[in-house]
Amino acid sequence: MTSYPGLHIEYLEADPRLQALCLRYWRVDGATGRFAETVARIYREENLSQSEFTALVRRHSRAWSTVMKCSRCAEPLLFGTRTDFISRREDRPFRCQACAATEQQQVDIAKRLRIVQSFEQAMAEGRPLSALRPRHCLYLLALLKYAGSEDLSHIRPYCQVRHERLTPLREVDRDLINELWRAGVIAVDPASDAAAIELDREQNARVHFNEVRWHPVVQGLGGVALHERLEAHVAQPAFLRRCLDEVRECCEQLALQECLAFLEMALAEYRLGYRAGDKTCAMIKAALQVFSVAQVCNVLYRAARDAAAFYQRGGVSRDHAAKTVVGSFERLMEKTLANEWVVAPFRRNFNLQQSVLSRLIYNRVLGTDDGGFTERNDVLLGRLVAAPSQ
Incomplete structure (x- = not known):
């Protein structure tokens, strides 16, 4: 064993030659506090490659700090290389790997306990399917279709x-997921990865959201039985008649979202980024x-093509060009309405396929083939509601 200021060297091999070689690697100049020799000089003089020399030192010696010790078990800090020694921070508390693992395990147990408590409370307060809001029935069924596990026992991480x-x-x-969670329709599954959960100072x-598993919270129902009951519930003609206002609201939101998603994609094709605000949403709704x-x-x-052309003419930033899409869209709409032009419908873009919620509402509940894309919602819903009475 050999000691230097801040460094204690332990030899794992009795061979004097190997000990001398390891000593040259770890030797510190007492006057300067720096290593006495460069690594390159040592391995060249010993006719070794750098990787061979480093592996040899790691295999036959260990270097410990004489100053930095684990604040929990007092185990000294182990240096694997010179870089570890040089980059040490003696002013910071140190935890050895074993103690850090133990502390992390204790934190994970605390996380799990909090989630189990929240889960049990949510399950105790679960409501029957008939007491759920119609939109929450649609959202939950869409979420099960989108991310449900194979046995439908839980909802996979987003x-x-x-x-x-x-x-x-x-x-x-x-x-959507947040609304279901706040409404008590889903709860964080206790089997979620502990890394997806954090505890604040009050242990809350x-x-x-993207990384936890979810569990449906419906009184007396779960797994395949819940999925089947939801399917049957929303497919009943009475569901549409009784919940028409909420279904209409969902359709209007989907229509707006479809347009915003298309605008985002169209501008991205021209490498123009844009985040729609209230003004853009109001114009699209109109x-x-x-x-x-x-x-x-x-x-x-x-409108996106006009914004791209404006940028290509030069003199403006991408951000400024993208923002002109709102004014361009407004002018095009005004001209179209004033001149009573016929606007040809676009076909659905392959890169923007119909969403799970849209398929559930328009295809399953309303019985159309992507009807919300090709028809106005008021026309579509008016025709479907009037159909049974004819």
């Missing part, structure tokens, strides 16, 4: 599903009172 869309916009997906759990989503997408595409 980050693990990327083959299709829950709603037309990713940010709306989060709002905070979850990462357009949807007159045209279908497919027709509004036609006008939006032309």
Whole structure:
């Protein structure tokens, strides 16, 4: 064993030659506090490659700090290389790997306990299917179709599903999941990854929405039985008649989201980023009172093309060019209405397929083939509601 200021060297081999070699690597100049020799000089003089020399030192010696010790068990800090020694921070508390693992295990247990408590409370307060809001029935069924496990016992983490869309916009997906959670329709599954859960100073759990598993909370129902009951519930003609206002609201939201998603995609094709605000949403909502989503997408595409042409002429930033899409869309709509032009409907873009929620509402509940894209919602719903009485 050899000691230097701040460093204690332990030899794992009795061979004097190997000990001397390891000593040259770890030797510190007492006057300067720096290593006495460079690594390159040592391995060249010993006719070794750098990797061979480093592996040899690691295999036959260990270097410990004489100053830094674990604040929990007093185990000294082990240096693997010179870099570890040079980059040490003696002013910071140190935890050895074993103690850090023990502390993390204790934190994970505390997280799990908080989630189990919240889960048990949510299950105790669960309501029967008949007491859920119609929109929550639709949202829950869509979420089960989108991310339900194979046995439908739980809902997989959102980050693990990327083959299709829950709603037309990713940010709306989060709002949908959050609404179900706040309403007590779903709860964080206790089997969620502990890394997806954090504890604040008051030991309250905070979850990462994208990474936790979810569990449906419906009194007396779960798994396949819940899925089947939801399917039957929303497919009844009486569901549409009784819940028409909420279904209409969902349809209007989907139509707006479809247009915003298309605008985002159209601008992205020209490498123009844009985040729609209240003004853009208000204009699109007004357009949807007159045209279908497919027709509004036609006008939006032309507005995006005009913004791209404006940028290509030069003298403006991408951000400024993208913001002109709102004014361009407004002018095109005004001309279209004033001249009573016929707006050709766009076909659905392959890169913007119908979302799971849209398929559930328009295809399953309303019995159309993507009807919300090709027809105005008021026309579609008016025809379907009037049909049974004819």
